[in-house]
Amino acid sequence: MSRNDALRAARFRVGWRTIEQAADRITAHGQQLLGDRQFTVSARTWRRWEGARPGWPPEETALVLHDALGRWPEDLGFTTPAGWIRPEHHEEDQVNRRALGSVTAAALVAAPVAPQHVDPALITYFQDQLEGHYRADMLLGPHDLMGTVSAQYQLIDKLVRSAKGETRRGLLRIGAAYSALVGWLYQDAGDMQGASFWRGITQEIAMRSRDPHLVGYSLVNQAQVRTDLGDGGAVIDLCEAALEDSRRLVPKVRIMALQQQAHGASLTGDRPAVDRLIDQADGLLARVDDDLPWGNACRRTPGYLEVQRATCYGRLGLGTEAGDLWGQVLAGVPGTARRDRGVYMARHATAAAEAGEPDQAVEIARTVADIAVETRSARMRRELCTLQRVMRPWQDAPVGRDLAEVLEPVIEGS
Known part of the structure; x- marks a missing residue:
């Protein structure tokens, strides 16, 4: 019973x-x-x-x-009636307005700003800092970096107002990279409102810089948000816009747009398009040779395109195929990439459950739960919630109760 x-x-x-x-x-x-x-x-x-x-x-x-x-x-197993609104949600709109206000304040410096001399060497300084932030993101997760990176973006925005000529254009380009990273941090923390705001800031600066590579990159950033919102059609639209004049784009940006479009295809259930787009991106990998400081995940992440393929396969419900790919990918992921490793393992666990291997899914989830609590990554928690849904056929079995116990610290921390 x-x-x-x-x-x-x-x-x-x-x-x-x-x-x-x-x-x-x-x-x-x-x-x-x-x-x-x-x-x-x-x-x-x-x-x-x-x-x-x-x-x-x-x-x-x-x-x-x-x-x-x-x-x-x-959350205690009761059957929720239509129209029930948690008492805490009555104040949610006010809280969200305060949160978005703080996000906006971090991005927009009030004018006027006193003119100052801007040394071109600052561009190199901010580029070097950016690479360190990318590494720290992999180690720390989003929450500990948001304040630091958004404060540096504020400084860049302030300097842009005084800079001239090539120095100004260089600061605009590095500013777009900083705002894109802040948008990613908000997205990883589960704040889609903040993520959308910062992605918009990135697109504005990219347009002001008149850099076609940055404009394409900013459109892919917008598509990433739409992927997390489950809007496959919008993802495809944005990626097609980024690729409209692909001959002007460096291979790295084309790869980013193609793999993100594959995610859009997976959301619309189009498996042939997923393989075609990722295979097309794979053909460009050997040609990535730019020195742009942003968007280097395809060079930095082991098995980058197979990660995307496995994620798309999981979204399509192809548990066995996704599980095989995750096994290969995880073998090459270094222990230092703790946050990304946790996300991949959560997806691997879901693939195992979809393939009818609930015990394997729970064993993988044990490690993921520890990483999720440590990094406070909302993206990882979302992946574990997906695992919970896929494991529902076993919820009354011992393995289902084991999973509930494993995920309890994650739920408490959310």
């Missing part, structure tokens, strides 16, 4: 060993929280909640459960 293991696990987590004890404790907690001596939850009610059809508690009971167990009812 199926049961509500989410509520049962939450009960054990707070030390309520029996249903009778849970009913007594939640009653006492509710009376204290609400100041209502009439508030009661019987053992019979709790037993029903832990059964196959828990229903939905009254709103005041939902509040008590959340206060006592740290979870809202929909």
